[in-house]
Amino acid sequence: MANTDLHTAGLQSADLHAAGLRRDEQMERWRLFGLGSPALLLVLVILVIPVGWLFYVSFIGADGAFSLENYERMISRKSYSRIFVTTFQVSLLTTGLCILIGYPLAYFMSQLPTKWANLCLISVLLPFWTSLLVRTYAWLVLLQKQGLVNQWAISIGLWDEPLKFVHNMTGTLIGMVHIMLPFLILPVYGAMRSIDRDYTKAASNLGASPRRAFWTVFFPLSTPGLFAGSLMVFVLCLGFFVTPAVLGGGRVIMVSMKIVSNIELFVNWGAASALGVVLLVLTVIILWIASKFLKLEQMTGGGH
Amino acid sequence: MANWLNSPASETQVTHGQRLWLYVFAGIIMCLLVLPTLVVIPMSFSDSQYLEFPPETWSLRWYRNYFGSDEWMRATVTSLKVATLTMLVATPIGVLAAYALQASKLPYIRAAFVMLITPMMVPVVLIAIGAFYAYVKLQILYTVTGLVLAHSLLAIPLVVIVTGSALKGFDMNLEHAARSLGAPRWKAFLTITLPQIRFAVVTSMLLSFLASFDEVVIAMFISGGDNPTLTRNMFNALRDQIDPTIAAISTIMVLVTTLMMVLVQVFGRGKS
Numbered sequence: 345m346a347n348t349d350l351h352t353a354g355l356q357s358a359d360l361h362a363a364g365l366r367r368d369e370q371m372e373r374w375r376l377f378g379l380g381s382p383a384l385l386l387v388l389v390i391l392v393i394p395v396g397w398l399f400y401v402s403f404i405g406a407d408g409a410f411s412l413e414n415y416e417r418m419i420s421r422k423s424y425s426r427i428f429v430t431t432f433q434v435s436l437l438t439t440g441l442c443i444l445i446g447y448p449l450a451y452f453m454s455q456l457p458t459k460w461a462n463l464c465l466i467s468v469l470l471p472f473w474t475s476l477l478v479r480t481y482a483w484l485v486l487l488q489k490q491g492l493v494n495q496w497a498i499s500i501g502l503w504d505e506p507l508k509f510v511h512n513m514t515g516t517l518i519g520m521v522h523i524m525l526p527f528l529i530l531p532v533y534g535a536m537r538s539i540d541r542d543y544t545k546a547a548s549n550l551g552a553s554p555r556r557a558f559w560t561v562f563f564p565l566s567t568p569g570l571f572a573g574s575l576m577v578f579v580l581c582l583g584f585f586v587t588p589a590v591l592g593g594g595r596v597i598m599v600s601m602k603i604v605s606n607i608e609l610f611v612n613w614g615a616a617s618a619l620g621v622v623l624l625v626l627t628v629i630i631l632w633i634a635s636k637f638l639k640l641e642q643m644t645g646g647g648h
Numbered sequence: 649m650a651n652w653l654n655s656p657a658s659e660t661q662v663t664h665g666q667r668l669w670l671y672v673f674a675g676i677i678m679c680l681l682v683l684p685t686l687v688v689i690p691m692s693f694s695d696s697q698y699l700e701f702p703p704e705t706w707s708l709r710w711y712r713n714y715f716g717s718d719e720w721m722r723a724t725v726t727s728l729k730v731a732t733l734t735m736l737v738a739t740p741i742g743v744l745a746a747y748a749l750q751a752s753k754l755p756y757i758r759a760a761f762v763m764l765i766t767p768m769m770v771p772v773v774l775i776a777i778g779a780f781y782a783y784v785k786l787q788i789l790y791t792v793t794g795l796v797l798a799h800s801l802l803a804i805p806l807v808v809i810v811t812g813s814a815l816k817g818f819d820m821n822l823e824h825a826a827r828s829l830g831a832p833r834w835k836a837f838l839t840i841t842l843p844q845i846r847f848a849v850v851t852s853m854l855l856s857f858l859a860s861f862d863e864v865v866i867a868m869f870i871s872g873g874d875n876p877t878l879t880r881n882m883f884n885a886l887r888d889q890i891d892p893t894i895a896a897i898s899t900i901m902v903l904v905t906t907l908m909m910v911l912v913q914v915f916g917r918g919k920s
Contacts, residue, residue, distance in 0.1 A: 373754045380748035380760060382741040383804050387763055390801045391770065394778030445677055452674035455658055467678040473905050474685050475862040477882055478898040482684040484890060485691065485699050492687065492701050525681065545659035554662035583771025586864050590886050600773040604868075607777055620774040631769060 395624070402617035414618035424602075431598045434513075434588065435581035438520045439528075442577050445521065446528040447570065454536035465533070472526035480587045483519045484510055487591075511593025519587040527580060528573035535569020536562075568638065575634050579627055599623050685902055692895035699892055710896035720881065720893070726871070727861055727878035730795045734860035738800040739853045742807025747837070749808070750815040761808070768805040772865045775801070780869040790873035798866050803856035810855065814848030815841075854912050858905065 405411030418424045449468075453461045471479060486492045487509035494506040509515050539562060547557035585600040592598075599619055606616035653665035664671075687701060692710055694703030714720050749761055767775065779798045780789070788794035818841060826836040842849070867877040878897070885891050 373752050376748045376752035377754055377760075378748075380745040380752075380764075383745035383764055383808070384760060386741070386797065386801055386804065387767060390779055390782065390797055391767055391775060392763075394782040395770065395774060397781060398774065398778055448670060449674050449677050452670050464674075464678060467682050469909075470906075471681050471685060473858065473909055475879070475898075475901050475905070477862065477864055477879055477886070478688070478901055479685055481882075481886060481894055481898055482688045484886065485688060485895070486684055488890065490698060522681070522684065541659055548660040552660075554658075554660040554666075557660045579769070583773060585773055586883065590883075600771060600865075603773050603777065604865075607780070607869075613777075613781075616777060620771070620777065623771050624774055627769060627771060 395620075398613075398617040399621055401613050402621045404614055406614070414614045415622075417615065418618065418622065427597050427599055427602050430596060431582060434516060434520065434584075434596065434598060435578050437517055438524055438581050439574050439578045441517065441521045442524050442528040443570065443574055446525050446573070447532060450529045450532040450536055453533055454539075468526050468529050468533075471522065472530075476523060476586055479523060480519055480590050483515065483522065484590060487515055487518065510591055512595050513592070515591040515593075516588045516596045519591040520581065520584065523587060524577045524580065527576045528570075531573040531576070532566065532569040535566050535572075539565045571634075572638055575630065575638075579630055582627060582630075583623060685898075688895050689899045689902065692892065692899045694892070697892065699890065699895060710892045713893045714896050714900075717893075720878075720897070722874075723876050723878045723881045726792065726795075726875045730792055730799060730877060731857045731861040733792070733796045734799040734803055735853050735857040737796055738803035738807055738856040739849065741800075742804045742852060742856075743811050743849060745804070746808045746811040746815055747841075749812060751820065761812075764808050765805040767801045772802075776866040776869045779866060783870055789870055790875055792875055794870050795860075795867065795875070795877065798870060799860035799863055800856070802863065802866070803859045806855045806859060807852040810852045811845060811848045814845040818844050850912055854908055857908070 402414050403410055403412065405413045418428075453464045456464065488494075489506045489508070491509070493509065497503055498506065509518070543561050543565070544557045547561045548554065552560065583600050584598060585604065588596050588598050589601055589604075592601075600623070603616045603619050603623075606612045606619065653668070654663050656662065657664045657667050690703060691699045691701050693706050693708065694700050695705040695707035695709055696703065745764055749757055749764075775798070779794070783789040783794045786794075788797075822844075823836045823840050826840045827833060831839070862879065863877075864879045864883050867880045868883065871877045871880050882894055882897060885894055
């Protein structure tokens with residue numbers, strides 16, 4: 345009898361211990377979570393709440409009541425639809441050019457021995473670390489009417505009259521491709537480096553020509569990196585401001601520039617917010633589709 | 649030379665000769681990536697009002713212009729102050745958050761991770777006008793505090809990603825061992841974990857500093873009054889005219905960035 349009592353008491357205390365441990369573990373988890381709270385709080389106060397407010401403001405009309413006029417304006421006014429067309433045009437062209445230029449360069453580096461490749465990588469990392477404003481300024485100086493490019497081209501007889509490279513689409517694209525290239529090259533290069541060289545070796549061993557080995561074996565294996573890089577570039581282009589504002593000279597108006605002028609010149613929060621919401625929704629949709637194919641860490645970690 | 653051209657360049661027996669176009673292309677692109685910013689350096693030492701390359705007469709005129717201007721100096725001090733404070737705010741809270749994400753096994757931890765990297769994905773213009781509105785309400789518009797908070801927001805994703813990937817490669821059992829031997833968590837973290845992820849933390853610090861120092865769009869909205877940042881003033885000057893003073897400032901910025909990169913490489917890699 346006494347024996348059974350002891351036994352039950354032991355079981356009970358074991359239960360108690362188990363409950364205590366579980367409670368401790370739960371506490372521990374929350375305490376750990378608490379360590380992350382300052383960062384989460386900052387994101388909440390400076391980003392989530394203000395953007396939430398902008399979302400709300402975008403549905404308020406000029407008379408202060410709920411209305412869709414800010415969104416209707418985007419559809420009905422030609423000037424707005426032109427801005428979206430320009431934004432997509434610039435983003436697509438920049439991404440395309442980055443792929444055409446960046447992919448071969450990444451391929452070139454991936455074929456070099458690591459020591460040489462790291463040396464070449466400096467040429468990609470140096471601009472990556474240099475201030476965006478400084479690089480945009482450099483292109484402005486080089487491409488202007490009396491700039492270096494025109495001077496040299498005329499002196500060696502490539503063209504007679506100074507060509508207009510800045511304050512238009514050409515200048516914007518040159519500047520943006522230069523700024524976006526590292527975002528494409530780094531993930532592509534990373535993906536290419538991790539491809540096992542034996543695969544292409546096996547392909548050519550089995551009789552594939554170099555070209556065929558590249559297109560049927562190497563290229564498909566490098567597409568995750570290419571996809572991640574292109575997407576990163578495209579999304580960054582959609583919201584880009586500084587380079588088109590400086591090199592576009594008012595002739596290339598992208599969504600972010602319209603948002604800024606809506607606030608700075610017209611103090612029209614409703615119109616600016618609505619544009620911002622559309623821009624954000626587009627970005628989220630693209631990233632969401634991409635996350636179906638890629639891991640989030642792959643996309644964000646690619647750039648660094 | 650002919651031998652080299654005909655020798656195989658890879659496992660697929662393609663020869664260097666057949667790949668010559670790739671080498672030339674890569675060389676040109678690498679030059680185009682690096683040269684534009686480097687060309688500005690000699691130009692900044694020109695005496696002329698118009699930027700020339702190579703300069704006909706050399707002078708330090710634009711540097712005198714920069715260092716002699718109260719306005720530029722004040723903006724530089726503001727930028728340095730904000731960038732340093734951003735580094736000191738974003739790095740610790742970012743590292744703590746990365747550590748929490750790594751160690752905590754709470755459900756929904758992924759949602760917390762996504763939330764912490766949203767500042768990287770939301771178009772920066774939107775963050776800027778949102779912060780502008782919030783700061784008017786909080787009455788911290790045009791203050792250093794406001795700038796530091798907004799720039800820390802931008803820096804946090806960088807810190808979380810860089811430190812997080814370092815923590816992934818760190819064996820948490822080492823820290824558990826220290827704690828089972830009686831060390832409190834903070835002590836175990838400081839003496840065991842932190843030294844292991846040192847390089848990532850230093851990189852995070854540098855990234856946060858640069859993220860703040862180079863930032864333009866947010867500063868356009870929430871810096872001003874007594875506290876405009878250097879980039880804000882540069883951007884405004886760029887929109888009006890091509891002032892060679894900016895070439896001098898650019899040169900200094902390029903040199904400082906390069907120096908910091910080299911320091912991190914030496915400091916971070918040298919010991920580990």
